[in-house]
Amino acid sequence: QVQLVESGGGSVQAGGSLRLSCITSGFVYGRYCVGWFRQAPGKEREGVASLYLGGSSTYYADSVKGRFVMSLDNAKNTLYLQMNSLKPEDAAMYYCAADHAGSSPSAYCSGNFLESPHRHQYYNWGQGTQVTVSS
Numbered sequence: 001q002v003q004l005v006e007s008g009g010g011s012v013q014a015g016g017s018l019r020l021s022c023i024t025s026g027f028v029y030g031r032y033c034v035g036w037f038r039q040a041p042g043k044e045r046e047g048v049a050s051l052y053l054g055g056s057s058t059y060y061a062d063s064v065k066g067r068f069v070m071s072l073d074n075a076k077n078t079l080y081l082q083m084n085s086l087k088p089e090d091a092a093m094y095y096c097a098a099d100h101a102g103s104s105p106s107a108y109c110s111g112n113f114l115e116s117p118h119r120h121q122y123y124n125w126g127q128g129t130q131v132t133v134s135s
């Protein structure tokens with residue numbers, strides 16, 4: 001059974017940094033997309049960053065490119081999201097998620113996995129960690 005547990009959220013001032021962690025368990029690494037999503041009050045959940053566990057590339061939403069970095073520590077089964085130059089509009093509940101990568105894993109992990117809200121019902125989700133950014 002896939003399990004995802006996030007931590008690391010908190011309150012920072014605009015321009016500050018936070019690092020989120022997601023401890024993973026219960027799945028075969030080479031067959032999944034994993035990623036970070038966020039949801040602000042009154043808004044739809046949106047994809048932030050993703051990677052294919054069988055590859056080496058990471059993918060980012062345009063809104064966070066150049067500021068956020070997603071990484072993976074295989075030895076610790078842990079995903080990270082380093083968030084720099086935080087803006088008030090980055091404030092949200094942040095979730096870690098995973099989904100089967102399918103037959104075209106690189107394409108899926110870089111595209112529909114992040115950009116298809118109708119697929120969210122099929123994902124494994126963590127409980128979320130809150131990020132607050134004050135101006």
